[in-house]
Amino acid sequence: MRKYLFTIIALIVATLFVNAQQVVKKVGDTISTIKLQSTKGDVYNMADHKLKGVIIVFMTPSCDHCIAYEKRISALHEQYKKKGIPVVAIGPYGDNEKDYPYDAMPAMKKLAEEKSFTFPYLADEKFKYTWLFDIRQTPKAVVLKKLKEGFIVTYIGNIDNEPDEKRVPTIKYVEDEADKVLGKSVQ
Template identity: 55%
Template sequence: MRKLIFTLCFVSLFSNLFAQQVLKVGQTLPNIALLSTKGTVYDFNAQKNGKGFIVVFMTPTCDHCIMYENRVMALDKKYKTKGFPVVAIGPYGDNPIKYPLDAMPEMKKVAIKKGFTFPYLTDDNFRYTTLLGIKQTPTAVVLQKNAKGYLIKYIGRIDDEMDTKKVAKNKFVEQTVNKML
């Protein structure tokens, strides 16, 4: 019985020590630096002129992501000049064996075919996907640059309307960025 209790306590302690923290709105992310579809590392800290970023987690094969591609490009066009460019992150980009249709080669094809005006990055081992608690795509994260890194202002849906033929009533990302401008 003592061995069982000791084992359970040890397993619980061990799993808590190594469980990755999930950041929430109001917390600060120090930096993001990931490989882009252009073959270079895109480092948020190296982007000196911005006030923050609109990060969109998206994949090449997700039907919802495909429906949102034009809206994501519109967000970049609208907010890049105001200091909040879009950066897309592909959660499966670094794993062409398990996720061949969502990995970097397909991300490159989609970025070129669709004419993405924003960087499309691959998330190594789901690092930022896990850190930001992303469970589905597309999911947006709005970050505001501050002295310690990037304050998380919003995590969630881009808007409340997935049908591209309808106009969204609530544009969550736009509302968040507009409050900061």
């Protein structure tokens, strides 16, 4: 009897553990929206905007690689927002000022003001979207295409193939994907 009881308890615990694991989104998966606190003080909800798609960039104020990409990220936003695919940046540590003071909301607000970001810069809540898209370093991009209900993930990865801000990228992954979302052929 004890053996059966132990087996049943073990199965229940294992089932709860598996169900508690975060499901990671991959290319082809869908998401209903992203809704997070903005550096402007409001809550930004993608579902509230008329979009053809979204370029999400995970970035932090203290990351050297993110700093090197700031101009390119702003240029992406300017290039694609008019076409219906704006940039929305997410700070993975935005809600954790205690553990990440150089990357939390106050630092994000300061950066957004200093650099005059025209795109929303959102603070992730307990790494919800950072984990959802399996982001392990910054900057990383996710391209979403708008569907009737929600968005489909079309790309997760690097912005381009050149992390050195002094060099010109030869492959622009996010631009190529955004053009595909818009129905343009990519060479």
